[in-house]
Amino acid sequence: MSGVQVDTTAPPGAGVTGEEPAAAVYDLVKRYGRAPVNAVDGVTFTVRPGEVFGLLGPNGAGKTTTIGVLTTRVRPTAGRATVGGVDVVADPVGARGQIAVVPQRSNLDRSLSIRDNLIFHAAYHGVSPRDRARRADELLDQFGLLPRANSKPDFFSGGESQRVMIARALMHAPRVLFLDEPSTGLDPAARLFVWDRLRDLKAAGVTQVLTTHDMYEAAALADRIGIMDHGKLLALDRPAALVQSLPGSTTLDLVLAPAGPAVSDLLVELSQLPAVERLEELPADPDDQGSEPAVRVRLYVAGEAPGLVAPAAAAAAGRGMRLVDIRLGTPTLEDVFIHLTGRTLR
């Protein structure tokens, strides 16, 4: 069932179907110690059983903090959080019984071998000795770790540690799996491997809550995505719906040079071209070492974008500027993020 779309009829709110949400936060606020601002600032969302829920946001958005509250490691300043219907503050022990966590940074037990990491983890969660050994071998095999089962985590690369931590999380068959940036720092092959495992898990019905600052990852894995920035949830929907919510169905990026006083007039003129729904100025490309200052703009176009290239070039010429580069595209989650915050994700 991994290829099947989730239902689009049920609203994101909880309890409509009478089903207990797998995880939920209500008006969650967290302020650390003497920090001047809230790390999480009034966030509400509900994760349905079996769903893969993604939290997408730049560094410091509050993703890890939100996960921290749901996994009982961070005490909320205000608001409520539940996993499997259990309140994480009122019954942390009950909540921990429902979940497994793959943290952003390796927290493997460096005094134990990989296999013992898995086995002791299962023991902490009350799995019987016979099941422990069997499951450990199964998972080690599935994650391609069997040949190194007896080595210590110190000698593992980031990608390998990540695999071990996911395998460890699965030892006690959790109802909800939390993954904090599961593929950050992995090479493309390792990343695809992790993605495949997570898709298998989804097919097996395991609810997942994952964070990422990679829009491709969010779009590839998540049924629904919450976009976070500065502790706030800015949007929450299916990836396709988020993108569709943007005006304009195709985009045309233009790089114009030299940037000068005429730019603002030119932008007005471009935005009035036929079929242009919206125009956004893009941040300067940091890789661009060109000799003259350039402006980057993105036009959101209803219908065919290529037909706009000629009129855009003409408009630029009329203001003494040249069209240096063009790029056609369809909007991505990155565009949604830019639209919401005026900044890029990275």
Next chain:
Amino acid sequence: MLRRDVHVTAHDLPTFLAQVILQPLFLLFVFGKVLGSLGYTRGGYANLLFPGLVALTAVITGMQSLAFPLVAEFGWTMEIEDRLLAPMSTALVAAEKVLFATLRAITASVVMIPVGILVLGSIPWRWSALGLFAVIVILGSLLGAAMGLVIGTSVQPPQINIVFTLVFTPLLFTGSSQYPWPSLSRLPWFKVVTAMNPMTYVSEGLRAAMVPRVPHIEPWICVSVLVGSLLVLMTVGVRAFYRRAIT
């Protein structure tokens, strides 16, 4: 969880044995044997010293077995996280740490007996006082572990060295392990300082059990003070543990 720590120790047995045996071996050898043979100490000093060194071993081993790993596990490696995420009370995770450190400290103290016989030829041992000996060793080990819990939860990794210097050295020399406390009357200020160190009551309690003819603090006072200090240190330590475990 206890099995995890025992498992790790078992796989690292040489280190454990070295820590447990070498330290007391050298202490006994230098203070009991070398100084005695050179005539710097009076005969009988070794008998007086031995209970003090058992006390020292209990407290120090308890403290080391808890504080060092805990600072690392909370600081650099975060490897305690997997246990904090297990479906059990956070206080139990702290309790396991204390229990394990206490067991290590008791083991180390008991090992002192054969080591003492080996180095000194004989040790002051009274079967009739076995009960008191056991109670004091257990309380001393718990005391060390409780101190370790407080240190381990309140120290950031970069400070560990300085804290150990600041805590360890004074503790080592104001714990009455090298001298009986009542004999300090000629140094009243030092006597007061020493009375503030709960380790003094471990040393004195063990002297009461092993060399009762040497003037010592009454056993019931020792036990009361130790139980009181334990309650205070444990409360502070567990609170701090919660603060580190849940931000």
